[in-house]
Amino acid sequence: MQNEKMQIVFGEGESVKELIIREGDAAKILDPMPPVKTDLSGVIGAPVEFLRKRLDGLVKAEIGQIIPERCHVIVDRENITLELVINEHDEYLKGSVVGTLIQHPKFSEFGINSKKNWTPNDLGQYFKMNRAFFNDMEENMKLVSNLKNFIADVNAKIEKQKDDSGSFKDNFSGVVTSNLPGSFKLHIPLFKGTPPEDIEVEFYANVSGREVTLQLFSPGACQLTEEIRDKVIDDQIFEIRTLSPGIAIIEK
Numbered sequence: 001m002q003n004e005k006m007q008i009v010f011g012e013g014e015s016v017k018e019l020i021i022r023e024g025d026a027a028k029i030l031d032p033m034p035p036v037k038t039d040l041s042g043v044i045g046a047p048v049e050f051l052r053k054r055l056d057g058l059v060k061a062e063i064g065q066i067i068p069e070r071c072h073v074i075v076d077r078e079n080i081t082l083e084l085v086i087n088e089h090d091e092y093l094k095g096s097v098v099g100t101l102i103q104h105p106k107f108s109e110f111g112i113n114s115k116k117n118w119t120p121n122d123l124g125q126y127f128k129m130n131r132a133f134f135n136d137m138e139e140n141m142k143l144v145s146n147l148k149n150f151i152a153d154v155n156a157k158i159e160k161q162k163d164d165s166g167s168f169k170d171n172f173s174g175v176v177t178s179n180l181p182g183s184f185k186l187h188i189p190l191f192k193g194t195p196p197e198d199i200e201v202e203f204y205a206n207v208s209g210r211e212v213t214l215q216l217f218s219p220g221a222c223q224l225t226e227e228i229r230d231k232v233i234d235d236q237i238f239e240i241r242t243l244s245p246g247i248a249i250i251e252k
Helices: 046-054 105-110 120-129 137-148 219-243
Strands: 039-043 072-076 081-086 095-100 152-162 168-178 183-188 197-208 211-217 248-251
Touching: 039 046, 046 081, 046 095, 046 219, 072 219, 081 219, 105 183, 120 137, 120 211, 137 183, 197 219, 219 248
Parallel strands: 039 095, 072 248
Antiparallel strands: 072 081, 081 095, 152 168, 183 197, 197 211
16 A cells, blocks of 8 residues: 555544555445335234324434325225325325235135036035034034935926917926925034134035035124125224325225
């Protein structure tokens, strides 16, 4: 290193200074990075939880936190989602927090109201492994036995008719009678994070030649889904308005 003169300036009241000299290339100065945008998703209460923490008195005064007049919430009842958008005026800092009410995985597995087809034997095995969702263990055991030893009679009727005016009738109908009851009851949550509900489930048989498959339907579960969906979303909207009345809430 070449000899160079250096001047050290002492501040007022200072009599000692430390000078550190390093050899070699200096570390590269990193390029400035854009801010990390908020992009979160979670359960239906995620937007409320985010607002609750960001509007807390400890961080309320921080620059770039929540400005209610620059935020809005999109409510989609059909898809059961709430989306909180923050910094809507600044594309550089704009972010979102999405909350979704998700169907319980076990309810989905049963295939209720989804037109999922089960063979009687497979459905019997599934009921056996999921007896925890039956209030009545005896009913479960009986259903498993009947499904494992499924017996069905299919009575088909073909009707053809034609009159002189040209009108005609060509109908095929089939009636299935089996050893299964008309319905059974389950005690199961419909959505993640919600308590179990008592629902009545009906069998529906599909006939294709000699093969019979079963579907599970529950009008009661449909009604409960609508009620739970609206109640959960309304509760979240109430929480948001309580936390910050200035945030616009828009129903999709």
